Structures are given as structure tokens and as C-alpha cells.
Amino acid sequence: MKKEYIIYKLSETIKSSCKIENELFTQFNVKRGLRNEDGSGVLVGLTKIGNVVGYERMPEGGLKAIPGKLFYRGLDVEDIVHGLIADKRFGFEEVAYLLLSGNLPDKEELGAFLELINENMPLEQKTTMNILDLEGQNIMNILARSVLEMYTFDPNPDDTSRDNLMRQSIQLISKFPTIIAYAYNIFRHSTQGRSLHIRHPKENLSIAENFLFMLKKDYTELEARTLDLLLVLQAEHGGGNNSTFTVRVTSSTGTDTYSAIAAGIGSLKGPLHGGANLQVVDMFNHLKENIGDWKSVKEIDKYFNCMLRKEVYDKSGLIYGIGHAVYTISDPRAILLKELARDLAKEKGREEEFAFLELLEDRAIETFSNFKGNKSGKRVSSNVDFYSGFVYEMIGLPQEIYTPLFAMSRIVGWTAHRIEELNFEGKRIIRPAYKNVLEERPYVPINERI
Numbered sequence: 001m002k003k004e005y006i007i008y009k010l011s012e013t014i015k016s017s018c019k020i021e022n023e024l025f026t027q028f029n030v031k032r033g034l035r036n037e038d039g040s041g042v043l044v045g046l047t048k049i050g051n052v053v054g055y056e057r058m059p060e061g062g063l064k065a066i067p068g069k070l071f072y073r074g075l076d077v078e079d080i081v082h083g084l085i086a087d088k089r090f091g092f093e094e095v096a097y098l099l100l101s102g103n104l105p106d107k108e109e110l111g112a113f114l115e116l117i118n119e120n121m122p123l124e125q126k127t128t129m130n131i132l133d134l135e136g137q138n139i140m141n142i143l144a145r146s147v148l149e150m151y152t153f154d155p156n157p158d159d160t161s162r163d164n165l166m167r168q169s170i171q172l173i174s175k176f177p178t179i180i181a182y183a184y185n186i187f188r189h190s191t192q193g194r195s196l197h198i199r200h201p202k203e204n205l206s207i208a209e210n211f212l213f214m215l216k217k218d219y220t221e222l223e224a225r226t227l228d229l230l231l232v233l234q235a236e237h238g239g240g241n242n243s244t245f246t247v248r249v250t251s252s253t254g255t256d257t258y259s260a261i262a263a264g265i266g267s268l269k270g271p272l273h274g275g276a277n278l279q280v281v282d283m284f285n286h287l288k289e290n291i292g293d294w295k296s297v298k299e300i301d302k303y304f305n306c307m308l309r310k311e312v313y314d315k316s317g318l319i320y321g322i323g324h325a326v327y328t329i330s331d332p333r334a335i336l337l338k339e340l341a342r343d344l345a346k347e348k349g350r351e352e353e354f355a356f357l358e359l360l361e362d363r364a365i366e367t368f369s370n371f372k373g374n375k376s377g378k379r380v381s382s383n384v385d386f387y388s389g390f391v392y393e394m395i396g397l398p399q400e401i402y403t404p405l406f407a408m409s410r411i412v413g414w415t416a417h418r419i420e421e422l423n424f425e426g427k428r429i430i431r432p433a434y435k436n437v438l439e440e441r442p443y444v445p446i447n448e449r450i
């Protein structure tokens, strides 16, 4: 048998060997996607880090959808963002301090923390050379590989004591911007023939400023402040989001920090999770080309219906940037990002595109609800990824780094959750169960197989 054919043959067998009938989930009371019948997530842990609120439990049973709220260590993210805007301050480092420690820093603590971050931003020479070697590959994959490589430079990589976990967390938060900026510049050099710049991070700059400096040298105050707010908004989302849960699951085995974080990066890359920010921009560009009248509700609705019927665009049946496992009425981050996008669009003369995106948001929600009818009772709103790509684009950032930027922010939540996972008294390896639904059968010797 030809080697190429065996792949085809094996792939064909999957059609039946991987088929699991939907009814079996109900029959065995299995929570598909770790979700209860009402769509809420199955409770699998306790945390004191982030709180994602999308509904209330009614005393008589059932859920009541409410406008979404997000809390970092008990503080409302909207208050944090508005406080930072009012003070005209960079806030991502402060949020990292809050999420890692549980408390906001005072001025002295923040100063020392900023110094520590700055000191840890440069990469090992070998890591830079290895990123150079990986020219042009997906930046999320380069990030994961560079993180795994950090293990080899760490004098104490497997030590899971609190001090060591904190040291590793701060190093990861500090080095992500450098890895991403270098990886992009090398990508740009090898795919677009642009000059290659490897800029050393500067002292006394915030993470957002230093990232923009390493990426493109010149940037405006507005660009740096906008990036900082995006980093603040994506830093944490409870223990149940797929990438954080992945980090918690891997951490529960006692594995090293770099292995757990690399797993989280792999999860975030997916188009249903952090990778959706890239998908939204791709979908937006597609809609700009395929919808003639950007103000026509009728034309937009018709196109979205075709998308939901898997007839056009990527034929997945999905409208990206819409829907969320917890939020139903609104994602508070999407509301804040929409305001940011509106202001930036005004400043950059891109109001027509913003108006189109806003109308798409409205029509996607409405079309989805009409398409599903009352069958599932599922309500959707836009999520954090709906406006983030448009904002990144307006501040001159390239598409290849949209999902890596999400990781550059979420590394804070991942490390905070890893520390929590390894430091509570009743901790256990996370090990749920799968019900096997295949009957047992006798072993057949190779000569008797037909």
C-alpha cells in the first residue's frame, strides 16, 4: 500500500470511529463543553483573581441575563480604565501587580515593580538568534517556542515554590513584548524585504511604550496610551476561559512554568478564542469588499444569513467577534473598546468604516437571534475581539501581532492563575472523566484480520 494512501485510508476511518451521537450526551448526563443545560459553565474551581459576570441565578432556579461586568481582584475593570484615563497614566504594570499580588501597589511598590520589569525585558542573545532563525513563521508559535526555550536559561526551572513562581511570572510578563516585537520585525524582514531592527528596550518606559519602540521606533502618545488600555482590558478573564483553564490544568500536574504557559499560548491562538481578533479583521475586510452599500441593513442581513448557513466567507457558519460563553447582554470590554474605537476613528478620519462596523455589530446580533429563533434561547452580544483588531489597525499595528498582543496581556492572568493553582491547601490534579461508549470486542490475531 502506498504511504500517501494510508493517510487517506486512516482519515476515512475517522468518519465512523470519531462519530459520537449527540443524544448520548443527554443519555449519560455529560456536560458538553463543560456546560450545564442552561449554558452556564460547570463549576470546576474557586478563584480570588478575576470575576466574569454575565447572569444572575434566580432564587426559584434559572438564570437572568444581566449586562456584563468584569472584576480584577474585586475591582471593577471599568473603574480601573476610567481611573487611568482620568489620571493620564499607563496602567498595565499596575494591573499586573494587582492581579499577581491581590492588591494595588503604592507609589514605592509600583516604582520598584516597574524597575524589575524593565530590567527583565532584554532576551538572552541565543533566544534572539533563534527567533531570527524561525523567520516568517506564525508569531504565536514563535512565542510558544521562545517560552519553552526560557526553561533552558532558567537556573531553577522546575522549582514551584512561591518565590520562584513569582520570579518566573515577572520575567515572562517582561519578555513577551520583546519576543513579539523581535519576531514581527524578523517576519517583516524576511517576507517584505524590510530593514531589520533589533532595538534594545529603553529604561523608564512603560511596557506599551517600550513595545512600540522595539517594534517601530517612533510612536505617538495616543498610540501608546491606547495600547496600554487594550493590555489592561485583556489581562485576565477568570479561571474558566480556555487558555487560563489550560494553564491551570497543566499546572495542576506540577509541571514547570514554561510548559504550562506554552500550552496556554496554543489555546489562545485558536479562532474561537484569542485568535478571533484576527478573524474579525479578516471578516471585516471581506464584508467591506462584498457588501456594496455599507448602510443597507437588508444587504448586510442577507449576507450574514448566508454566513450562518455556511454558504459564504470561511463557511464555518460563524460570525466572529460575536457570542460569549458567559456574557449574553454585553461584554464590558467590548463597550469600552467601542468607545475607544469611535474616538480614534474620528481622529484618524475613519468614521465611515467605524459606522459600518457598528452596524455590522448590531445586525450580526439581530440576524443571529432571528436565525436561531427561540430554539436555543441563546442570546449573543459582541465580545472583546469585535473592536480590538480595528483599534490595533488604527494605531498602525500589523495583523500578524493581534493575537500575540492578546497573549502579551493575558500572560498576567495565566501566571496569576498558575500561582493560585499551586498554592491552595486542597489542591488536586485536575482529572475529569470521559464515559466510553464503545462496546468491548475480542482481539483478532494479525493473520486472521480481513
Ligand SMILES: CC(=O)SCCNC(=O)CCNC(=O)[C@H](O)C(C)(C)COP(=O)(O)OP(=O)(O)OC[C@H]1O[C@@H](n2cnc3c(N)ncnc32)[C@H](O)[C@@H]1OP(=O)(O)O
Pocket (backbone or CB within 6 Å): 039, 271, 272, 273, 274, 276, 308, 317, 318, 319, 320, 321, 322, 323, 324, 325, 326, 368, 376, 378, 380, 383, 384, 385
Ligand atoms: C477572547 C475570547 O475568547 S471571546 C470569544 C471569541 N470568539 C469568537 O468571537 C468566535 C465566534 N463565537 C463563537 O464561536 C462562540 O460564541 C463562542 C465559542 C465564543 C462561545 O460559544 P458558546 O457560548 O459556548 O456558544 P455555544 O457553543 O453554546 O453555541 C450556541 C449556539 O450558537 C452558535 N453560535 C455561538 N456563537 C456564534 C457565532 N458567533 N456565530 C454563529 N453561531 C454562533 C453555536 O454554533 C451554537 O449553535 P448550535 O447550538 O446550533 O450548535
Ligand SMILES: O=C([O-])CC(=O)C(=O)O
Pocket (backbone or CB within 6 Å): 052, 236, 237, 240, 241, 242, 324, 325, 326, 383, 384
Ligand atoms: O472567557 C472566555 O471564555 C473568553 C474570553 O472572553 C477571554 O478569555 O477573555
